[in-house]
Amino acid sequence: xxxxxxxxxxxxxxxxxxxxxxxxxxxxxxxxxxxxxxxxxxxxxxxxxxxxxxxxxxxxxxxxxxxxxxxxxxxxxxxxxxxxxxxxxxxxxxxxxxxxxxxxxxxxxxxxxxxxxxxxxxxxxxxxxxxxxxxxxxxxxxxxxxxxxxxxxxxxxxxxxxxxxxxxxxxxxxxxxxxxxxxxxxxxxxxxxxxxxxxxxxxxxxxxxxxxxxxxxxxxxxxxxxxxxxxxxxxxxxxxxxxxxxxxxxxxxxxxxxxxxxxxxxxxxxxxxxxxxxxxxxxxxxxxxxxxxxxxxxxxxxxxxxxxxxxxxxxxxxxxxxxxxxxxxxxxxxxxxxxxxxxxxxxxxxxxxxxxxxxxxxxxxxxxxxxxxxxxxxxxxxxxxxxxxxxxxxxxxxxxxxxxxxxxxxxxxxxxxxxxxxxxxxxxxxxxxxxxxxxxxxxxxxxxxxxxxxxxxxxxxxxxxxxxxxxxxxxxxxxxxxxxxxxxxxxxxxxxxxxxxxxxxxxxxx
Amino acid sequence: xxxxxxxxxxxxxxxxxxxxxxxxxxxxxxxxxxxxxxxxxxxxxxxxxxxxxxxxxxxxxxxxxxxxxxxxxxxxxxxxxxxxxxxxxxxxxxxxxxxxxxxxxxxxxxxxxxxxxxxxxxxxxxxxxxxxxxxxxxxxxxxxxxxxxxxxxxxxxxxxxxxxxxxxxxxxxxxxxxxxxxxxxxxxxxxxxxxxxxxxxxxxxxxxxxxxxxxxxxxxxxxxxxxxxxxxxxxxxxxxxxxxxxxxxxxxxxxxxxxxxxxxxxxxxxxxxxxxxxxxxxxxxxxxxxxxxxxxxxxxxxxxxxxxxxxxxxxxxxxxxxx
Numbered sequence: 001x002x003x004x005x006x007x008x009x010x011x012x013x014x015x016x017x018x019x020x021x022x023x024x025x026x027x028x029x030x031x032x033x034x035x036x037x038x039x040x041x042x043x044x045x046x047x048x049x050x051x052x053x054x055x056x057x058x059x060x061x062x063x064x065x066x067x068x069x070x071x072x073x074x075x076x077x078x079x080x081x082x083x084x085x086x087x088x089x090x091x092x093x094x095x096x097x098x099x100x101x102x103x104x105x106x107x108x109x110x111x112x113x114x115x116x117x118x119x120x121x122x123x124x125x126x127x128x129x130x131x132x133x134x135x136x137x138x139x140x141x142x143x144x145x146x147x148x149x150x151x152x153x154x155x156x157x158x159x160x161x162x163x164x165x166x167x168x169x170x171x172x173x174x175x176x177x178x179x180x181x182x183x184x185x186x187x188x189x190x191x192x193x194x195x196x197x198x199x200x201x202x203x204x205x206x207x208x209x210x211x212x213x214x215x216x217x218x219x220x221x222x223x224x225x226x227x228x229x230x231x232x233x234x235x236x237x238x239x240x241x242x243x244x245x246x247x248x249x250x251x252x253x254x255x256x257x258x259x260x261x262x263x264x265x266x267x268x269x270x271x272x273x274x275x276x277x278x279x280x281x282x283x284x285x286x287x288x289x290x291x292x293x294x295x296x297x298x299x300x301x302x303x304x305x306x307x308x309x310x311x312x313x314x315x316x317x318x319x320x321x322x323x324x325x326x327x328x329x330x331x332x333x334x335x336x337x338x339x340x341x342x343x344x345x346x347x348x349x350x351x352x353x354x355x356x357x358x359x360x361x362x363x364x365x366x367x368x369x370x371x372x373x374x375x376x377x378x379x380x381x382x383x384x385x386x387x388x389x390x391x392x393x394x395x396x397x398x399x400x401x402x403x404x405x406x407x408x409x410x411x412x413x414x415x416x417x418x419x420x421x422x423x424x425x426x427x428x429x430x431x432x433x434x435x436x437x438x439x440x441x442x443x444x445x446x447x448x449x450x451x452x453x454x455x456x457x458x459x460x461x462x463x464x465x466x467x468x469x470x471x472x473x474x475x476x477x478x479x480x481x482x483x484x485x486x487x488x489x490x491x492x493x494x495x496x497x498x499x500x501x502x503x504x505x506x507x508x509x510x
Numbered sequence: 511x512x513x514x515x516x517x518x519x520x521x522x523x524x525x526x527x528x529x530x531x532x533x534x535x536x537x538x539x540x541x542x543x544x545x546x547x548x549x550x551x552x553x554x555x556x557x558x559x560x561x562x563x564x565x566x567x568x569x570x571x572x573x574x575x576x577x578x579x580x581x582x583x584x585x586x587x588x589x590x591x592x593x594x595x596x597x598x599x600x601x602x603x604x605x606x607x608x609x610x611x612x613x614x615x616x617x618x619x620x621x622x623x624x625x626x627x628x629x630x631x632x633x634x635x636x637x638x639x640x641x642x643x644x645x646x647x648x649x650x651x652x653x654x655x656x657x658x659x660x661x662x663x664x665x666x667x668x669x670x671x672x673x674x675x676x677x678x679x680x681x682x683x684x685x686x687x688x689x690x691x692x693x694x695x696x697x698x699x700x701x702x703x704x705x706x707x708x709x710x711x712x713x714x715x716x717x718x719x720x721x722x723x724x725x726x727x728x729x730x731x732x733x734x735x736x737x738x739x740x741x742x743x744x745x746x747x748x749x750x751x752x753x754x755x756x757x758x759x760x761x762x763x764x765x766x767x768x769x770x771x772x773x774x775x776x777x778x779x780x781x782x783x784x785x786x787x788x789x790x791x792x793x794x795x796x797x798x799x800x801x802x803x804x805x806x807x808x809x810x811x812x813x814x815x816x817x818x819x820x821x822x823x824x825x826x827x828x829x830x831x832x833x
Contacts, residue, residue, distance in 0.1 A: 054706070054831065075708030090703040092696045093823070103696050104707025106689040114689070 004066065005030040005162050005193040006051065006082075011060035013046055020046040022217045024060070028162075028210075033184060033194040035204040035225070038214035039237055039437040041407055044197045045087070047214070048164050052084045053077040064162075078105075083155025087166040089147050093140040097133055097150050098122070101157050118157065125156055129186055145176035152183065163187065164195040169203060173292045174465065174497040181207050199237075199438070201230045202466075213237055238439045246445040249453070251473040254283035256319075257426050257457035258304070258338075263313035263324075265299045273299035275481035276313070281426065286448065286458040288472030290465060292500050296481035297461045298343055301430050304459075305340035306330040307348070317426065334363060339419035343430030343461070349415045350403050357385035357399035360418050388417040393443065409440035416444060426457045433467060445471060465493055465500075515658060520779050522662045526737065528775025529674045530555065530729045530746075534753035535760070535767045536681050537725035541587075543685065543762060544718030545698035545824040549605030550590055551726055552750025553612030558583040558730020560616040563630040563741035564623065566637040575637065575735055576670075580727035586612070587723030588716070595715045598828030609750075617743045630734070630741040639668040639736050668736045670728060677725070681764040694718055698822030701829040711829050726750075755808045758819050777804040 006028040013021040020043045028034045038044045050057045053071040062069050064080045071077050077084075091100050098118050106114040122135050133142070133149050142150070148168060155163055165184075169177040184194050184207060196208060204211050205225060212222040213236040220236050258281040265274035273296040281287050291297050302308035303324065304315055310324035317336055330340070342348035350359050361370050361381055370381050385399035392413045394406070403411060412433070419427065432448065433441045448471060452458050462468050468475055475487045477499040485499045534551045541548040561582035566575025586608055593604040617628040624630055644665035651661040685691035693714055697704045701711045733749075734741040752774055760766035781800035788794045812819075 052706075073708060074706050078708055084706070086706065088702075090700070090706040092699045092703050094699060095696065099692060099696075100703075103692060103703065104709050106692070109689050111687055111689060111692060 003030050004028060005064070006195075007061075007063040007066075008047070008051070009061040009063070011047065011050060011062075012058045013043075013050060013055060014058055019217050021050070021057070024214075024219045026212055026219060026222070028193060028195060030065075030193050031188060031191050032209040033188055033196060033207055035208035035211040036195065036197045036214060037199060037201065037204055037211060037233060037237055039199065039439070040409065040435060041216075041437075042214040042237070043217040044214050045166055048084065048166060048195070048197060051077065052082060052164065078158050078160075081159055081161035082164065083158060083160025083162070084164040085148065085151040085155060085166065085168060087168075087170065089144075089151050091139045091147060091150060094138060096136050096138055097142075097153075098135045100139060100150055101135075101154050105158050121157060122153065125153055128190070129156070129183060131156075131183065143176075144171045145173070145179070148172070148180065149183075160192070162193045162195065164197070166197045167199070168196070169198065169200065171293065173501060174493070175501050177203070201233050204233065205230060215239055234438060238437075240439075245470045246442065246449060248449045251285045251452065252455075253285040253473070254455060256280045257283050257317070258459070259314075259316040260304065261314045261316075263300070263303060263315065264311045265296070265303045265308060266311050267299060272311075273481050274303065274310075277478075277481075277483055278313075279476060279483065281457045281459050283425070283457050284452060284455045285473045286452050286460060286471050288468035288475045289459070289461040289478055290468045290475055290496055290500060291461075291463070291478035293463045295478045295500075297463075297478055298430070300478070301340075301343065301428060301461055305338070305342075305428055306333045307342075331363070331366075334422070334424075337425035339422055339424035339427050341415050341419050341427070341429040341432065343434070345411055345415050350411060352402070352404040354403055355400050356389075356394070356403055356406065356414060357381050359403050359414055360385045360388050360399070362418065364418070364422060388414075388421060391421075392417040392447075407437075408435035409437045412436050412444065413440065416447065420447065420451060424456065426459070427451055428459045428461075430461045431464075432460060432462060433464070434462075441467075465496055469493070469496070514655070516783070518658045518662050520776070520783050523779040523782065524772060524776040525663065525667065525671065526775075527778045528771040529671050530732050530737070530749050531753050531756060531771040531774055532674050532768060533677065533725050533729035533732065534750055535756045535771050536677055536764060537722040537729065538754055538757045539681065539762055539764060539767060540694070540718045540721040540725070542757065542825055543698045543822055544694050544715045545701060545822055545827070545829075546591070546594055546715055546719060547601040547605065547826045548590065548719075548722060549602055549754065550586070550608035550612075550750075551722075551753055552746050552748065553605075553609035554583045554586045554723060554726035555730040555733065555750050556609075556612040556616055556744070556746045557586055558727040559734035559745055560620065560630070560730070560741045562727075562731035563633060563734035564620070566633055566735055567624075567631045567740070570634070570637055572637055572639050572735060576639075576728070576731045579731035579735075580724050583727030583730060584720055584723030587719040587726070591716050591719045594828065595712050595719075598830065601826055601828075613744060616741070620741065620743070628743040633735060633739045637735075638739060639670055639731075641666045641668055642672075668732075670732045670736055673728065674732070675768070678764050678768045685764065690717070695822075698824055701824050705829070705831070752804065752808065755812060758821070759808075759811055761819050762822065774804050774808075777807060 004027045008024055008026040011021050011024040024047060036044050049055045051062065053074045053076050056072065062071055069080055098115055102114045102118045107117055108114055119135055126132050131149050131153055133146055139147055168180060172180060187194055198204060208225045210222060211225050211233065213220045213233060215237060261278050263274055263277045264272060267273045277300065289297055299308060303310045306329060315322045315324060317338055322333065346352060351362065361384065370377055382399055389397045389399060394410050394413045432444050436444065448458055460471055469489060472489055475489065475491060476483050477485045477496060479500060479502040484502065487496065534555055538548055538551050558579040562575040562579030565578035566572055590604050590608055593599040594601040620628040620630060647661045647665035650657045685695060693704060693709055697711055697714050704714065705711050733745055738745065756767060756770035756774055760770040781803055784800055785797045
């Protein structure tokens with residue numbers, strides 16, 4: 001084995017009563033790509049933040065290049081040649097690429113010379129690694145793939161020899177992700193060490209040399225990637241066998257429940273986000289809408305669920321029109337049997353400062369079941385919440401706990417339980433498993449398929465292709481506000497990826 | 511020619527009236543660009559005005575007065591910093607508290623020290639900043655057009671007036687041409703980016719607040735040692751809030767800030783000038799309306815005439831490292 005770039009020995013870190021890292025040992029070989037997998041909350045990000053000097057370990061030792069290192073601030077890490085690409089980019093959105101790159105690494109009290117130096121250095125890095133980006137572009141005008149490239153450049157500009165990437169592909173299209181992997185391989189060839197944190201096992205298999213698995217704050221295993229399987233890694237992550245693809249029978253599509261015709265929606269800036277879309281959703285089927293984030297899926301969901309005005313077109317629910325222009329009242333739609341699990345549970349789906357039991361009836365709080373005269377019937381609400389907690393395995397099972405204190409997966413279950421238990425005819429779900437653990441994903445998928453089998457119509461929007469392919473009976477692909485193709489669940493990832501990138505459309509136009 | 515002279519005189523008082531606004535506005539710019547809302551500009555100006563007039567009168571020196579104004583104002587800025595940066599308190603509450611403390615303490619201390627009903631003693635020559643007459647100003651006064659402009663508008667202001675207007679290009683240069691400015695703008699937009707780049711968010715924000723304190727101190731000194739010959743209770747009279755409005759109006763940019771403050775200064779000057787004199791067509795306008803005009807305009811302008819003003823994105827939010 002090559003010399004170790006980083007050794008972590010006996011790292012412990014607690015946040016209050018939570019032990020985020022317990023006695024972690026890890027050795028990362030120089031010039032390799034090392035994957036770290038684990039569920040959300042397994043302690044991957046905490047471990048890397050300790051390595052980057054964002055937090056201090058309570059105990060343990062870090063060695064960089066064989067020498068014991070004291071990393072107290074990100075500055076120390078940078079000086080040791082450690083660079084980090086964070087999951088949420090650490091960029092100033094209204095600064096130019098150059099300004100972002102020199103921030104904190106300016107060579108002088110005045111900017112002029114720093115900028116000039118960065119510009120020539122950037123040209124060199126571009127040549128060496130194929131990392132092209134316009135140095136004068138403003139960050140917020142760049143697509144996320146390029147923003148990420150700026151983050152990588154930032155680390156390289158500071159002389160990083162060891163590059164840590166935290167969930168780098170969450171925001172990328174399959175093509176962008178492939179490009180990123182090519183860059184990472186090139187970095188490896190140049191002798192850099194790459195640490196890749198992810199929960200997507202496919203990426204681990206595709207690109208890493210070694211992989212370490214974390215579970216509940218401990219390091220469970222380290223494997224050579226070529227000598228392990230996705231199944232084994234998933235089992236190590238969750239601690240039990242996991243169904244990566246949910247079993248389901250053939251769909252028995254019935255009557256049309258939701259008919260969307262020529263729907264056009266504009267966003268607040270007046271840009272057409274949904275462009276003349278038509279499709280039907282039938283009872284007893286799951287229709288998946290695939291697409292790269294930002295191609296109009298969110299606006300489509302919002303228009304159908306009555307949150308956003310539509311410009312033109314019609315939506316029929318059970319044969320009766322939904323008023324789209326006067327902003328259909330989401331409450332009225334609920335009464336008519338259309339339930340909605342929003343994409344962004346933090347801003348739309350839940351009030352995080354509320355207790356769990358309050359969130360589990362939110363939106364249905366006018367239902368006589370939860371009322372006693374003009375007042376809330378607290379006993380009924382608590383009983384209802386406890387019932388849902390049991391049915392959906394929401395943990396911790398305390399209906400009085402503030403919703404913000406639940407993990408992402410359990411928050412999602414609270415929303416799902418609320419909407420599904422109303423027994424709606426049509427269920428619209430945005431990003432059903434965003435930020436949700438592998439174990440909970442399996443559970444949520446099973447519930448959605450059970451809804452389908454009960455004869456409900458389910459519409460799923462997700463940026464996760466695997467999820468769309470595993471759940472859907474029919475797949476619609478959106479690109480630039482239009483539906484550019486319909487495929488069956490047997491469609492390959494490559495085929496869907498091309499559609500998502502709008503490739504088919506250009507070829508068809510030729 | 512009478513009209514011309516009247517216009518020059520209005521513009522002259524526009525300059526005088528906009529100086530405290532401009533200094534306070536630039537002060538707010540430093541603070542808000544770093545992500546700290548500062549509703550306490552008013553209070554810091556007030557303590558600056560009091561400390562300046564009091565020290566100048568006791569030590570018989572305008573410069574000691576100015577120094578003391580800056581010192582005390584910076585001290586108040588540090589209190590705001592301690593509450594809102596170190597202890598991550600609510601920035602609005604902290605700012606309002608500073609305004610109350612300033613309003614109360616200046617009167618109490620003024621009465622205790624000078625027994626003049628909360629005033630400081632009238633400043634003598636040498637204890638104030640006097641007008642600087644530019645060479646040849648008197649000689650060219652009678653030259654048509656250029657004469658009055660040179661003698662009235664350009665010449666004949668105090669040191670602090672020139673300082674205030676020089677602060678505009680200087681602030682621009684600091685913000686957009688120096689390392690400190692780059693980091694200051696960054697920390698107001700995304701403090702996490704600054705933190706991960708290995709820069710201390712807290713120390714950067716404290717330094718921004720020191721700049722704020724210095725400028726509000728000068729603004730206060732101008733009120734009590736130039737515009738007035740001593741401190742009078744509540745003499746800031748809402749200028750700190752107008753400066754905040756001007757800052758939004760200017761979209762947090764220094765040159766815009768100057769024009770915004772000149773506009774508010776002009777409205778003030780016009781209101782004073784036009785009091786009681788009938789206007790063509792409209793006739794006689796009530797004094798109260800003229801006095802209210804700057805505020806009415808503020809509301810109208812801020813309600814939508816200036817387009818979307820996007821504040822620094824991290825403004826008002828204490829920085830907490832995320833887990």
